[in-house]
Amino acid sequence: MAEGYGYGKTILFGEHLVVYGLPAIASAISARTTATVKGAAKYTLVDNRPATPGYKKGKYEEQVESNRLIYKACGIEVEKTPIEVTLAGDLTAASGVGASAASAAAIARALNGHFRLGYDDARINEVAYEGEKGYHGKPSGIDNTAAVYGGLIWFVKNLQGGANTMDLIRMPKPVEIVLGNTGLTSSTKEVVEAVRRNRERDPKAYERIFAQYQETVVSARSAITKGELKTVGRLMDANHRLLEEMTVSCDELDLLVGVAREEGAYGAKLTGTGRGGLMVALTPGKALQDKVADAIQTEGYVAYKTTIGV
Numbered sequence: 001m002a003e004g005y006g007y008g009k010t011i012l013f014g015e016h017l018v019v020y021g022l023p024a025i026a027s028a029i030s031a032r033t034t035a036t037v038k039g040a041a042k043y044t045l046v047d048n049r050p051a052t053p054g055y056k057k058g059k060y061e062e063q064v065e066s067n068r069l070i071y072k073a074c075g076i077e078v079e080k081t082p083i084e085v086t087l088a089g090d091l092t093a094a095s096g097v098g099a100s101a102a103s104a105a106a107i108a109r110a111l112n113g114h115f116r117l118g119y120d121d122a123r124i125n126e127v128a129y130e131g132e133k134g135y136h137g138k139p140s141g142i143d144n145t146a147a148v149y150g151g152l153i154w155f156v157k158n159l160q161g162g163a164n165t166m167d168l169i170r171m172p173k174p175v176e177i178v179l180g181n182t183g184l185t186s187s188t189k190e191v192v193e194a195v196r197r198n199r200e201r202d203p204k205a206y207e208r209i210f211a212q213y214q215e216t217v218v219s220a221r222s223a224i225t226k227g228e229l230k231t232v233g234r235l236m237d238a239n240h241r242l243l244e245e246m247t248v249s250c251d252e253l254d255l256l257v258g259v260a261r262e263e264g265a266y267g268a269k270l271t272g273t274g275r276g277g278l279m280v281a282l283t284p285g286k287a288l289q290d291k292v293a294d295a296i297q298t299e300g301y302v303a304y305k306t307t308i309g310v
């Protein structure tokens with residue numbers, strides 16, 4: 001029997017902008033998915049992860065395909081060598097927290113332990129990337145990299161189709177955040193397409209947005225590395241304003257972002273696809289984190305307390 005884990009993630013800077021070759025910064029969060037693998041009479045998958053209602057059912061087919069790709073990448077035939085795989089952990093399976101990548105990384109690590117495959121983290125990451133293909137078709141690789149290595153990642157998509165840039169960046173110490181869930185599910189494909197149309201209609205506005213964002217993200221990298229959290233928060237606010245201009249926020253996200261700031265969050269923005277999904281607030285210290293999370297819950301929304309820079 002062996003156990004493995006994979007971290008969830010949140011995008012701190014650059015959702016949607018990353019599609020156009022601008023840099024994004026994502027961070028692993030301390031919430032993790034764990035996988036336990038043990039020998040069994042027949043192949044079984046037990047999914048005990050906490051999840052947003054409807055998530056597991058909606059993703060079931062993709063999960064089966066993802067696991068098939070993982071076993072294939074590891075050269076394991078589960079019909080010949082049956083195993084029981086149990087997923088658990090404190091990461092709530094929901095859209096926008098990298099749940100699929102966390103699960104793929106956890107399974108890859110557990111298989112590595114159980115079958116003594118001798119994989120290092122680089123190989124675990126390759127296997128987790130294969131697993132991600134079951135969910136996304138053409139994943140960028142940022143989620144599985146965060147899931148396997150933890151820490152923060154500076155990511156630039158290669159628009160020519162070559163390898164993407166992925167630098168691991170470190171914060172001086174882990175910092176508390178709150179993720180607020182609007183409870184609304186949106187389609188990444190549709191929202192990305194809406195931004196593309198907006199940009200076609202108003203290329204001048206988007207040139208300005210891209211230029212402002214470029215400055216924001218470069219300053220953010222430097223502030224994160226130095227642990228200048230007030231600056232990081234201010235830059236998250238600036239990023240949210242640009243995302244609002246790009247029409248990917250919505251009333252519920254703006255409400256939760258506003259509540260978080262009123263309660264003293266250093267900064268807050270939507271995270272991930274937008275038009276629903278999650279927002280992230282930078283809330284250093286347990287007391288501020290509790291205060292912001294409580295205020296979000298009081299508004300009737302679910303809040304997750306976790307940490308970046310793990």
Ligand code: PMV
Nearest residue numbers: 015016018096097188272273
């Ligand atoms: O909702 P998430 O966490 O899967 O993030 C989507 C990020 C986008 O930039 C909107 C799309 C993409 O492929 O980068």
